[in-house]
Amino acid sequence: MQEQSMHIATYPDVGTLSQEAARYIVRIAKESIATHGRFTIALSGGTTPKKLYGLLAEEPYRSQIDWALVEIFWSDERNVPPSSQDSNYYLAKEVLLDKVPLAEKQIHRMPGEDPDRDAASQAYEADLRRTFGSAGIPAFDLIQLGMGPEGHTASLFPHQPSLHEQQRLIMPVDVPKPPPPRLTFTPPLLNAAIHVLFLVTGAEKAEAVQAVLEGPHQPDEYPAQIVRPTQGEVTWMFDTAAAANLRNKQV
Numbered sequence: 001m002q003e004q005s006m007h008i009a010t011y012p013d014v015g016t017l018s019q020e021a022a023r024y025i026v027r028i029a030k031e032s033i034a035t036h037g038r039f040t041i042a043l044s045g046g047t048t049p050k051k052l053y054g055l056l057a058e059e060p061y062r063s064q065i066d067w068a069l070v071e072i073f074w075s076d077e078r079n080v081p082p083s084s085q086d087s088n089y090y091l092a093k094e095v096l097l098d099k100v101p102l103a104e105k106q107i108h109r110m111p112g113e114d115p116d117r118d119a120a121s122q123a124y125e126a127d128l129r130r131t132f133g134s135a136g137i138p139a140f141d142l143i144q145l146g147m148g149p150e151g152h153t154a155s156l157f158p159h160q161p162s163l164h165e166q167q168r169l170i171m172p173v174d175v176p177k178p179p180p181p182r183l184t185f186t187p188p189l190l191n192a193a194i195h196v197l198f199l200v201t202g203a204e205k206a207e208a209v210q211a212v213l214e215g216p217h218q219p220d221e222y223p224a225q226i227v228r229p230t231q232g233e234v235t236w237m238f239d240t241a242a243a244a245n246l247r248n249k250q251v
């Protein structure tokens with residue numbers, strides 16, 4: 001694994017950004033499968049990755065990924081049924097999971113709808129342990145994340161205790177954005193990743209983007225700043241609107 005490094009790329013629109021993100025994911029999937037025989041990825045929710053997920057189910061990307069060797073997880077989930085439009089799982093299912101050759105056991109849905117959210121967090125952590133083994137913190141080949149206009153990522157929101165969690169890998173949170181009850185990856189799990197890919201679009205995020213990347217380190221204000229994998233690589237992909245306030249739009 002390489003030392004932590006960061007790349008920033010800005011694209012004219014969501015379509016171009018999504019094509020580049022699809023190319024990036026294909027490359028990391030191929031490299032991961034070549035080096036250790038499988039590709040572990042955690043998806044985000046929100047609206048930004050919808051186009052990307054759709055592209056991965058289409059050529060030329062679909063046939064470049066050996067889907068039999070992919071394990072799919074989610075970095076956060078809302079307390080809604082998996083059939084809800086608000087479900088992060090549902091977004092990926094509709095445009096990607098139903099369209100590629102994945103067995104059910106390769107799709108590790110976060111049980112966000114479980115009313116016992118502590119038990120659901122522990123069950124998901126157990127699922128991670130079964131996939132990655134019991135030693136250390138699971139190191140995803142790729143965690144794909146988004147960022148909200150207030151700097152939240154996964155379901156780590158400003159000024160919440162989850163930002164300081166160091167023991168659990170998954171935890172329940174109540175967040176200021178509906179639907180409030182959620183499950184989320186914690187900082188130690190995010191920071192064990194080999195690659196992290198942030199996809200951020202829209203003018204409403206420009207201020208937070210500048211603060212996260214070029215402002216002082218204050219992760220309680222801007223949780224996305226917490227994501228600094230100790231030995232991994234972080235790539236930020238923006239559209240022009242989200243990158244508008246950045247001094248360095250390509251690094």
Ligand SMILES: O=C1O[C@H](COP(=O)(O)O)[C@@H](O)[C@H](O)[C@H]1O
Nearest residue numbers: 044045046047048146147148154
């Ligand atoms: O609530 C959430 O928001 C973020 C950002 O979503 P976006 O629609 O602005 O891209 C998302 O990454 C996260 O998974 C989701 O639960």
